[in-house]
Amino acid sequence: MKKLKAAIFSSLGFDKKLLFTVLALVIFGVVMVANASVVDATRTFGDELFFAKRQVFRAAGGLFLLLLLSRIPYQIWNKLALPIICVTLVMLVSVLIPGVGTEALGARRWINIGIIDLQPAEFAKLALCIYFAHLFAKRQAFLPFIFALVLTVGLVMLEPDMGTAAIIVFLSGIIYFASGANPGYFLALIPVGFITGALFILTSDYRRERVLTFLNPSADPLGTSYHIRQVLIALGSGGIFGLGLGQSRQKYLFLPEPATDSIFAIIGEEFGFVGGLAVIILFSYLVWRGLSIAARVNDPFGRLLAVGITSWIGIQAFINLSAMVALLPLTGVPLPFLSYGGSALIFNLAAMGILLNISSQRRYG
Amino acid sequence: MITGRNQADYHSLKTWRIKLLALLFLLGSFVIAARLFSWQVLQSDLLANYARVQQQSQSSLPAMRGAILASDGFPLATTGEAYLLWASLKDIVDVKRTASKLAPLLMDKPEENDATASAKTEEELVLNEEERIKTLLGRTDVVWVPVKRKIGKEQKQQIESLGIKGIGFDPEEGRAYPEASMAAQVLGFVGKDTAGTPKGYFGLEGFYDLTLSGSKGVKTWEKDAFGNPIILGGSHKVGAQDGITIKTHIDRSAQYLVERHLKEGVEKYEAAEGVVVVMRPSDGAILAMAGFPAYDPAKFNNFDKEFYINPAIGESFEPGSIFKVLVMAAALDSEAVAPEDKCDSCSGPRVIAEYTIESGSKQYYPDSTPKEIIEHSDNVGMIWVAERLGEEKMADYLQKYGIGRSSGIDLQGELVPPLRDSDDWGLIDLATASFGQGVAITPIQMVRAVGALANAGKLVTPQVVDKIIAQNQEDDIKPQKTEQVISPRAAKQITDMMVNGVESKSDMWPIPRGFQVAGKTGTAQIPVAGHYDPNKVVSSFVGFAPANNPKFVMIVSLKDPKVGQYASQNAAFIWFNIADDLLPYFGAQPN
Structure with a gap:
């Protein structure tokens, strides 16, 4: 048995610790989605496992994709970078077209392609990691970088999806920084980014409200600050060791989005500070593994791709967690691997597949 | 070599940037973890409390209010x-x-x-x-x-x-x-407090409110955001503790006939109101207590607030001549006067300072003995007694009789009119107090003090409740400690004088045949804004029977009766009518 295991993993030859970290997060995520969504699922669909079943199906699909991509040499993405970014832009445009894109809660974010609702923005994050790694692997291509970035962010903001746009901006900046960016250019970008972000916030009522709520959470406990208040109540009633698996009371329709954006609040309520800290450590460890892979790869494309993918997961996790502990306003960013959501989980796992492939080649790079 | 070095520089530069990134991520995770610690550990109690508030529903389980029973166990008020x-x-x-x-x-x-x-x-x-x-x-x-x-x-x-x-x-x-408005002013009533929960007011309901009301139970359960109970939620129940039932000394038959005679009397003598208290002198048990007009506790809202007040404990009056027995007993006890002493200042009206004090009947009896002074209800005679007693002892004895302090009765709504300070007695105060003017008392204070004369000089604390009953177990409420106010000898002497006073009017009053009654009338003037109302009086009769072994001490008091000029013509008749019914009922043997 041991020999068999060893045979499989040695033939794969990738970072097993990273894989186990991802597996741990995905399995825990499925359990927590099933658990956190049970009240809403029963109420809305009359089937307490409605969300759980779908999440299991997607996790299985995502893990299959992960294993597949971990066997495909990552260099292929360098060659396909241009077509991929073109497909992304087409999808980002088409999601805005009524009839193609599906509208929900005032935003056009999904394209229905038969079995699943695809979220082009999720794909865009992976696509940009590939495209920017491709760009900067050869030279300091500042202008094409800015052009692609502004175009993508602009399209994402039209949906609108401020959370994803912020992640894209941060992860692009990190790739640019890691590529050995001209410090002057890079520093110049920071105020530009801030001013643009501030303009976006101030020109939209609901964004401005979210920021104001963040700054003064007690202003309107039943209105705008209801969500963050319920998150904190969940965390606080979890205490140090939590109420135990399945014992959340906040999921009984008090906490909005218990299975998606707010799943960390349910984790905190059921497993306490110990459980929440474990999740933070898992993500930190994942980021650390990803960045050490990047540090060891000599191939510039592989290195920047590893940095990009790792930063994407890291930034997204940290934005979600920061919002959960009221360090940032709530932006509607799901927690990678853990939150309910098809496109996000599948593309997160696909990206991990690519990262694993990079890790498997590092000795030969 | 040079190329190699450049490549190495390029490599290390980029690794440095990746290390900086790793450091930033690490820093971020520390900040998030610290903040999480703050919410989940430091502020956990506060937040968990918010959680409880929104996740739990409560309903109170009412406790059944205890009943108030008559001495025979029949309920006077019940839930x-x-x-x-x-x-x-x-x-x-x-x-x-x-x-x-x-x-x-x-x-x-x-x-x-x-x-x-x-x-x-x-x-x-x-x-x-x-x-x-x-x-x-x-x-x-x-x-x-x-x-x-x-x-x-x-x-x-x-x-x-x-x-x-x-x-x-x-x-x-x-x-x-069940007995309708019987003993209404003793019972009090159950209204609602400002929070809308039932609360006892006045009388027994007020005094024993905590005992009677018991403690409410609480049922707590967990709910979802829409208020529906959740499936796996726990529920918690603290059962209600029903109120305790109290059993009074109130004798239903005695109370009934007291109320009937009082009502008839008030109507017959056209009084504004009347009050009767019947107490057992040996232990202070209140056997009957009634005011008229009263109210119906079941419909207390339909009555003006003044009807809620029990006049036996909540209204004060100047007692008039009934007070004389207390002053005389004090003088006998302190040997300020002896039964055989003769009044040397009883031949005419007395002038004290700018006041001239006459006797009520305008008749004067020189050389009266104490017995004759009581018999004639002689005001100038009483002044002689009081002057023998002196201001200091007067104040001291009145204080000992319980005048100026709470009677200690277990009813809510007792009024305690203040007694003049012992160093504040002038000659005129001493003189008027000797015949019961210029002092304010309540009927319960009067009946308690006269009870001491009936009880061999021992003052008891009046008590309405005899037993409390919880879970079918009865607990006696012991009578309070008694105080020896005057000597048994002085008590016997004043009793004899009171018996003599009653017997001297045996041709006028329906004295129960075969019984010795110790009693005293009093027709007092009503003070109105600094002087006395020329037209209105309070007519009272206080006494006990049988005189040698009293079954009860009773006061009857009528406010502003229009029929009969003196207490001897109205209040005394009510007293004797009630006594005539009570004596055989309490098993007193005629001589």
């Missing part, structure tokens, strides 16, 4: 079945017909004792009630209205038999009074 009659307006077919059907059953029966209601005829009351119901049912701003509260079981059955559509009943706790 019974009562109902709220409501109407669902959209289901009412015909407002006018519904109102006219309900009105005769729902209208308040005219109160015998209620002066405001007696003016109206029954027909008018029905019409008023019909109008009230019509207005309620005609409302368009609501769909549900409460029509009438505290509907009894029988009334409910009568209404149900009418088969009216759109009305219904909800149970509610109600206080029931």
Whole structure:
């Protein structure tokens, strides 16, 4: 048995610790989605496992994709970078077209392609990691970088999806920084980014409200600050060791989005500070593994791709967690691997597949 | 070599940037973890409390209020079945017909004792009630209205038999009074406090409110955001502790006949009001206590607040001549006067400072003995006694009799008129106090003090409640410690004088045949704004019987009687009528 295991993993030859970290997060995520969504699922669909079943199906699909991509040499993405970014832009445009894109809660974010609702923005994050790694692997291509970035962010903001746009901006900046960016250019970008972000916030009522709520959470406990208040109540009633698996009371329709954006609040309520800290450590460890892979790869494309993918997961996790502990306003960013959501989980796992492939080649790079 | 070095530089530069990134991520995770620690550990209690507030529902389980029993165990006040009659307006077919059907059953029966209601005829009351119901049912701003509260079981059955559509009943706790308004002012009533929870006011309901009300239970359960109970949620129940039942010394038969005689007396002598207290002198048990007019505790809302006050404990008066027995007993006890002493200043009116004090009958008896002074109710004689006693001892004895302090009776609403400070007695104060003017007392204080004369000089604490009953276990409430106020010898001497006083009027009064009665009349003037009302008096009779072994001490007091000039012509008759019934009832043997 041991020999068999060893045979499989040695033939794969990738970072097993990273894989186990991802597996741990995905399995825990499925359990927590099933658990956190049970009240809403029963109420809305009359089937307490409605969300759980779908999440299991997607996790299985995502893990299959992960294993597949971990066997495909990552260099292929360098060659396909241009077509991929073109497909992304087409999808980002088409999601805005009524009839193609599906509208929900005032935003056009999904394209229905038969079995699943695809979220082009999720794909865009992976696509940009590939495209920017491709760009900067050869030279300091500042202008094409800015052009692609502004175009993508602009399209994402039209949906609108401020959370994803912020992640894209941060992860692009990190790739640019890691590529050995001209410090002057890079520093110049920071105020530009801030001013643009501030303009976006101030020109939209609901964004401005979210920021104001963040700054003064007690202003309107039943209105705008209801969500963050319920998150904190969940965390606080979890205490140090939590109420135990399945014992959340906040999921009984008090906490909005218990299975998606707010799943960390349910984790905190059921497993306490110990459980929440474990999740933070898992993500930190994942980021650390990803960045050490990047540090060891000599191939510039592989290195920047590893940095990009790792930063994407890291930034997204940290934005979600920061919002959960009221360090940032709530932006509607799901927690990678853990939150309910098809496109996000599948593309997160696909990206991990690519990262694993990079890790498997590092000795030969 | 050079190329290699450049490549190495390039490599290390980029690794440095990746290391910086890793450091930033690490820093971020520290900040998030610290913040999480703050919410989940440092502020956990506060947040968990918010969670409880929103996740838990509570309802209180009412505790049944304890009953108030008469001495024979029969309930005077009990918690019974009562109902709220409501109407669902959209289901009412015909407002006018519904109102006219309900009105005769729902209208308040005219109160015998209620002066405001007696003016109206029954027909008018029905019409008023019909109008009230019509207005309620005609409302368009609501769909549900409460029509009438505290509907009894029988009334409910009568209404149900009418088969009216759109009305219904909800149970509610109600206080029931099986003996109707008997002892109303002793019982007090159960109203609602500002928070809407039942609360006892006045009398026993007020004094024993905590005992009677018990403690409410609480049921707690977990709910979802819409208030529905959650499946795996726990529920927690703390059962209600029912109130404790109290058993009084009030004797139903005695109370009944006291109330009947008082009512008849007040009506016959056209008094504004009257009060009777009957106490057992040996232990202070209150056997009967009544005021008239009183009120119906079941409908206390229909009466003015002044009816709630029990005059036996809550109204003060200047006692007049009934006070003389206390002063005389004090003088005998302190040997300021001896029974054989003769008054040397009783031949005419006394002038003290700018006042001239006459005797009530304008007759004077020189060389009177104490016995004769009591017999004649001689004011100038009493001044002689008081002057022998002196200001200091007067104040001291009155204080010992319980004047100027609470009687300690277990009823809410006792008034304690202040007694003049011992160093504040002038000659005129001493003189007037000797015949019961210029001092204010309550009937309970008077009956308690005279009780000491009847009880071989020992002062007891009046007590209404005999036992408390919880879970079928009776606990005696022990009589309070007694105080020796005057010597048994002085008590015997004053008793003999009081018996003599009563017997001297045996041709006038219906003294129960074969019994010795110790008593004293008093017709007191009523102080009004610094002087005495020339037309109004308070007529009282206080006494005990049988004189040698008293079964009871009783006071009868009438305020402003129009018939009979003196207490000897009205209050005394009520006293003897009651005593005539009570003596055989209490098993007293005639000589």
